[in-house]
Amino acid sequence: MTPEEKIWQLLEEVSDPEIPVLSILDLGVLRQVQVREDGKVQVTITPTYSGCPAMNTIATDVKLKLLSEGYKDVAVDLQLSPAWTTDWLTLEGKRKLEAYGIAPPVEPDGDIHALFGRDPVVRCPLCQSKSTRLVSQFGSTSCKAHYQCQDCLEPFDYFKCLK
Amino acid sequence: MDLHHTPTPAGQEYLPEKRALLLDYTLQLADTSLILGHRLSEWCGHGPILEQDLAMANIALDLIGETRSLYQYAAELEGQSRTEDDLAYLREAVHYKNPLLVEQPNGDFAHTILRQFLFDGYHFLLLQQLQNSPDQRLAAIAAKSFKEASYHLKWSSEWVIRLGDGTEESKARLLKAMDHLWMFSGELFLMTETEQQLAQAGIIPDSASLLPQWEAHVAKVFAEATLEVPQNVFMQKGGKIGRHSEHLGYILTELQYLQRAYPGLEW
Numbered sequence: 094m095t096p097e098e099k100i101w102q103l104l105e106e107v108s109d110p111e112i113p114v115l116s117i118l119d120l121g122v123l124r125q126v127q128v129r130e131d132g133k134v135q136v137t138i139t140p141t142y143s144g145c146p147a148m149n150t151i152a153t154d155v156k157l158k159l160l161s162e163g164y165k166d167v168a169v170d171l172q173l174s175p176a177w178t179t180d181w182l183t184l185e186g187k188r189k190l191e192a193y194g195i196a197p198p199v200e201p202d203g204d205i206h207a208l209f210g211r212d213p214v215v216r217c218p219l220c221q222s223k224s225t226r227l228v229s230q231f232g233s234t235s236c237k238a239h240y241q242c243q244d245c246l247e248p249f250d251y252f253k254c255l256k
Numbered sequence: 257m258d259l260h261h262t263p264t265p266a267g268q269e270y271l272p273e274k275r276a277l278l279l280d281y282t283l284q285l286a287d288t289s290l291i292l293g294h295r296l297s298e299w300c301g302h303g304p305i306l307e308q309d310l311a312m313a314n315i316a317l318d319l320i321g322e323t324r325s326l327y328q329y330a331a332e333l334e335g336q337s338r339t340e341d342d343l344a345y346l347r348e349a350v351h352y353k354n355p356l357l358v359e360q361p362n363g364d365f366a367h368t369i370l371r372q373f374l375f376d377g378y379h380f381l382l383l384q385q386l387q388n389s390p391d392q393r394l395a396a397i398a399a400k401s402f403k404e405a406s407y408h409l410k411w412s413s414e415w416v417i418r419l420g421d422g423t424e425e426s427k428a429r430l431l432k433a434m435d436h437l438w439m440f441s442g443e444l445f446l447m448t449e450t451e452q453q454l455a456q457a458g459i460i461p462d463s464a465s466l467l468p469q470w471e472a473h474v475a476k477v478f479a480e481a482t483l484e485v486p487q488n489v490f491m492q493k494g495g496k497i498g499r500h501s502e503h504l505g506y507i508l509t510e511l512q513y514l515q516r517a518y519p520g521l522e523w
Contacts, residue, residue, distance in 0.1 A: 144321025174396030229307035
């Protein structure tokens with residue numbers, strides 16, 4: 094295992110503070126790890142949304158995790174480009190989201206930037222019904238929309254598609 | 257730990273004069289998203305229903321996220337010791353370059369929706385083009401925010417339709433908002449000298465060229481909302497060159513209070 098691979102493995106234990114079932118690897122927020130010859134570790138992360146308030150916490154958690162594992166010199170950088178997309182959520186991440194009660198992003202069947210496009214069919218993470226309705230495009234965090242199931246009537250979060 | 261750091265000089269590939277133009281423009285974009293984000297945040301806890309309260313807080317957060325990236329870049333372009341926080345908290349109203357539209361008070365929900373709709377159409381089109389800027393930082397910030405702006409425009413367009421084609425009361429309120437706000441829409445597409453020079457150099461889109469597409473979108477939404485597009489309205493201007501309405505002073509008084517009262521205070 095290379096020194097970088099070792100760090101990737103360690104950082105699997107750092108989770109998103111707002112969706113604690115997801116690691117920063119599942120989420121696709123961890124972009125790059127570099128270990129220099131002098132031992133300095135450079136970790137690059139990217140925000141899901143511009144104003145994501147979790148970024149500072151994630152950066153601190155990454156640093157604390159690596160310091161506690163004996164790394165002495167750790168720097169965390171924030172990178173904007175290429176911009177994060179829900180395509181970077183891993184399959185494992187999507188599975189964990191659904192098990193946690195958050196519907197994972199659904200591929201749009203048209204141009205996501207089209208203004209009057211149809212909303213995607215989102216499956217209820219609790220009863221699997223496809224009869225659900227969008228309550229609000231904006232939910233409990235930047236990355237989620239608010240839905241309700243028409244069969245089991247439960248309200249739920251949908252991790253909205255961002256491309 | 258925080259992600260703010262002392263600005264490292266950026267834009268060294270530009271001649272000083274070009275760098276100064278880029279700084280001026282980056283501040284204009286940053287001030288615009290900051291002031292509108294602040295206005296929207298005033299709704300937090302006061303929205304007409306919980307879902308829309310959350311929507312406005314979410315959009316405010318996106319705008320303030322965009323603002324931070326822009327001020328960080330501006331601080332690096334300036335290459336002095338000022339940080340993103342200094343740029344937001346320690347400048348006077350006359351140095352703010354946001355268009356007048358975004359500093360207009362929230363009014364009622366219809367007023368806020370219409371202000372947002374007029375802005376979102378412009379913001380969406382501008383970011384769509386700015387993603388292709390040869391300036392890599394502006395292109396990266398635009399690409400990031402463009403994805404978010406699509407959701408904003410969809411939201412405000414749907415609400416204009418819902419209110420316009422809603423009840424007598426909702427339509428009357430939207431029309432009243434129109435009387436007050438339409439006159440501020442022209443400034444969005446009015447190019448400052450800085451914008452003209454940067455557009456000529458191919459660094460930013462020509463914002464005047466975005467107008468036809470904006471008008472087409474407005475006409476489409478207004479048609480569905482059973483509203484008429486106002487004609488021959490005298491357009492206000494001045495914000496982009498620092499001539500603001502008195503509202504901006506009140507915003508800054510609140511926004512900058514903590515840093516003015518306790519200079520250098522940090523979390």
